[in-house]
Amino acid sequence: MPELPEVHTIIASLEKAGLPGSRIVSAWSERPNTVGGDLEAFRERVSGRQIAGLRRRGKYIILELLPERVVIIHLRMSGRLFLADTPNEAYVRAALQLDSDQWLCLYDPRRFARMECHDDLDDLFGRLGLEPLDDGFSENLLAIAIGVGTNSPTPIKARLLDQRRIAGIGNIYADEALFDSGIHPSFPASKLNPDQVQKLHAAIRTVLQRGINNLGTSLGHGKTNFSLPDGSRGGNQEDVRVFQRTGLPCVRCGRPIQRIVVAQRGTHFCPDCQPLLESE
DNA sequence: CCGGAGGCCTGATGGC
DNA sequence: TGCCATCAGGCCTCCG
Numbered sequence: 375m376p377e378l379p380e381v382h383t384i385i386a387s388l389e390k391a392g393l394p395g396s397r398i399v400s401a402w403s404e405r406p407n408t409v410g411g412d413l414e415a416f417r418e419r420v421s422g423r424q425i426a427g428l429r430r431r432g433k434y435i436i437l438e439l440l441p442e443r444v445v446i447i448h449l450r451m452s453g454r455l456f457l458a459d460t461p462n463e464a465y466v467r468a469a470l471q472l473d474s475d476q477w478l479c480l481y482d483p484r485r486f487a488r489m490e491c492h493d494d495l496d497d498l499f500g501r502l503g504l505e506p507l508d509d510g511f512s513e514n515l516l517a518i519a520i521g522v523g524t525n526s527p528t529p530i531k532a533r534l535l536d537q538r539r540i541a542g543i544g545n546i547y548a549d550e551a552l553f554d555s556g557i558h559p560s561f562p563a564s565k566l567n568p569d570q571v572q573k574l575h576a577a578i579r580t581v582l583q584r585g586i587n588n589l590g591t592s593l594g595h596g597k598t599n600f601s602l603p604d605g606s607r608g609g610n611q612e613d614v615r616v617f618q619r620t621g622l623p624c625v626r627c628g629r630p631i632q633r634i635v636v637a638q639r640g641t642h643f644c645p646d647c648q649p650l651l652e653s654e
Numbered sequence: 655c656c657g658g659a660g661g662c663c664t665g666a667t668g669g670c
Numbered sequence: 671t672g673c674c675a676t677c678a679g680g681c682c683t684c685c686g
Contacts, residue, residue, distance in 0.1 A: 375678095375679070375680075433680080448680080448681085449680095450679085450680050450681075451678080451679055451680065452679095484678095484679090486679085486680070486681085535680085537680085537681080544679090544680070545678095545679070545680085598678095638679085639678090639679070639680095640677095640678070640679085
């Protein structure tokens with residue numbers, strides 16, 4: 375499932391493939407919902423515009439168009455993006471035809487992914503929280519974003535997954551960041567002490583940057599797993615400490631990793647390295 | 655305002 | 671081996 379590091383990797387790959395500078399000739403989608411509800415409108419709004427550049431916000435891929443307009447793409451669970459000579463491939467749900475005679479294809483077995491055209495990024499930016507890899511992402515802003523000092527009982531894991539607070543973290547990197555900082559996923563975010571906030575802040579940056587350096591996490595080999603636009607796999611699954619390692623020995627203490635459900639999500643952690651009760 | 659549940663989807667998985 | 675039922679999961683909407 376593409377999270378911040380995977381989205382970053384996809385953008386870098388598409389830039390390398392020369393996508394910026396291409397002009398959109400037309401657009402196609404299997405069903406209107408994939409492109410915002412109206413294929414004709416989508417096609418009309420993107421056709422003839424140039425893709426001036428690519429950028430990321432949270433888990434969104436943004437195509438900056440000229441004249442001014444944007445295409446925002448969210449891959450959700452099983453989405454992939456790649457360039458191909460034709461959009462007539464299995465599981466391709468929508469595609470932009472380019473003047474290079476290639477198609478930018480949105481592949482997605484689950485049909486959750488979306489590709490929409492907007493006039494600007496106001497709506498998107500209004501919905502999304504802090505960018506965890508930005509210079510401005512301080513320990514203090516993290517503490518405020520996750521509600522430290524309030525009396526909310528909400529588990530820290532739920533806070534990390536809340537895109538309105540911090541943007542770009544999904545199930546994999548949330549579990550990894552909590553392991554790295556030694557915090558139990560169910561621990562109330564509001565009750566984190568300064569030392570825990572500091573560790574969490576560092577851990578978030580560490581696991582996301584490691585994911586980027588490794589070109590993303592490609593667990594498993596199925597149709598629904600992450601792969602780069604060129605079809606290759608990322609390497610971060612080799613560096614994952616707890617995610618989907620239920621029953622396997624903890625890399626720190628050797629005791630088995632446990633799986634529980636937090637915020638309706640499968641959650642992996644080490645009960646010994648991430649104790650629930652803090653001994654001050 | 656907040657959190658939980660339902661819905662969107664279908665490949666992957668596990669039980670018999 | 672094959673056939674089900676269930677699961678997974680990001681995010682939006684609805685509801686209490």
